[in-house]
Amino acid sequence: MNPLVELTGAGYAYEDGPEVLSGVDFGIAPGRALALLGRNGSGKTTLMRLLSGGLRPGSGELRLDGARVAYDRAGLTRLRTSVQLVVQDPDDQLFAASVAQDVSFGPMNLGLTTGEVRARVDAALDALDITSLRDRPTHLLSYGQRKRAAIAGAVAMAPRVLILDEPTAGLDPDGQERLLDALAGLRAAGTTVVMATHDVDLAVRWADDAAVLTPAGIRLGPAHTLLADPGLLAAAGLRAAWSPAVTSFLRARGLLSAHAPGPTTPQALAAWSDPAGGDGDGLAVVAPART
Template sequence: MNSPILELQAVAHVYPDGSKGLHDCSLTLHRGRRYALLGANGAGKTTVLQHLNGLLRPTAGQLRIDGQPFDYSRSGLTALRSRVGLVFQNPDRQLFSALVEEDVSFGPLNLGLDADEVRARVSAALDAVGLSGHARRAVHQLSFGQKKRVCIAGVLAMQPDVLLLDEPMAGLDAPMQTELAALLDQLAARGVTVLLSTHDIDFAFRWADDIHVMAGGRCIASGPAPTLCAQADVLHAAGQRPPAALALHAELVDLGVLPAGPAPRSVDALLDTLRTQKHSGVITA
């Protein structure tokens, strides 16, 4: 595997009121991988994302990008955020311009790019999120899902190396979740590192290459999604149950309905496996 693009090394964070957000938290991100940051509410997922983007500074420990410690000077943070983009869970916290194109162009303009380059980036970003005809729309007229996509477009216009998303599937219907997952897949295929926080283990198991599990302000386990989701003790410590597809597959294997082997990553894929086995005569019932 290539060298890490982002690293948290024994990071701790104490908020001004004395509450602990992170404690001895370490995790690593590599280029072009799809990561799920899995954990219950209050586990520290948002705090991790805000550290990776430089919005928060660690009380202890260190963060690195391409092996170099974060530079928290004004110019250093500008450079960091041009490479590491963060999409908030609530789009209304991120959108502040009257028109869609104004909001998406804000970041590129701050980089000092010329007008033609800014227009090209805005057009490409809106096209990527399926909003190519909405550049002149008023932001306040958009649906919740459209606002989320504008936020993502604003980050994509910066052409980041890393895309961080805080609970991006929250509030989206099933078709929009599918569209967003497909977009994130495309970005990862182009070499962008994608890290999203979620408490939905079924989605994490279905989508992610790797999972970082958060509990009590620490990353308690990391690994490939199929391997990690089979570790019941880790999931229990994080207040999670096994993914439905994994649990159902194990039950069908125990009953002799399916042969032992890797579990499909979703219930739909498991149903496809059952249909295939029945069609081939392996299952006769």
């Protein structure tokens, strides 16, 4: 499928610095969940800022729906109504006094009517499950709440692609699950979601595709196969993921058929192994405990 937004032959260097990215051909396919991984300083944030128009490539170009993006007011507005970036630190994004004011800022700048802005804000707060925080001052929210408010601000722009820079960093396990639920809702409504993460387990579990930034370039492929490649993980400074290890263990012992997907969480494995709790999906045989 044609990429929604795409960098071709793109290079970027910060002022007085070496090239951080060079010759990058990288597109975001509509409808896919994409995880971006790579060691600290590998260029994930830079790549996301290039894709969302915050940075302009020094060489090559950015295309939206196949057309070269113009870095003027009209071109950037068109890009930002399609692609929204949520930065890692919510305090770099939130600035208005209350959550509702902050979330309404983007839609208001699009020149929508008051009713349309209100509907966008209501939907975004609902999608992130923070309707109860609507009138709260942003600076009094917890870190996890501020993260959700920042994401709601991007969601209110109704982007086709939502790009999240390390959205689960700093969230507790319940906060991570709630965020994943919110992203699942947005995906079901048709939003393409991209996230940078250092959490390989999360990427295997959540993403359709993974893009791994290595010194040799960006490797893109299905998350569950790409992130099971020990050489690639080592090149990118990433830990081995739990799910591929458990899946290959189960297959090697004949407990999982070759083509059945493996468990992506310990909870899924526990449900499978528990004859009362699991539905046994994909698990060919569970060896009874020997006494």
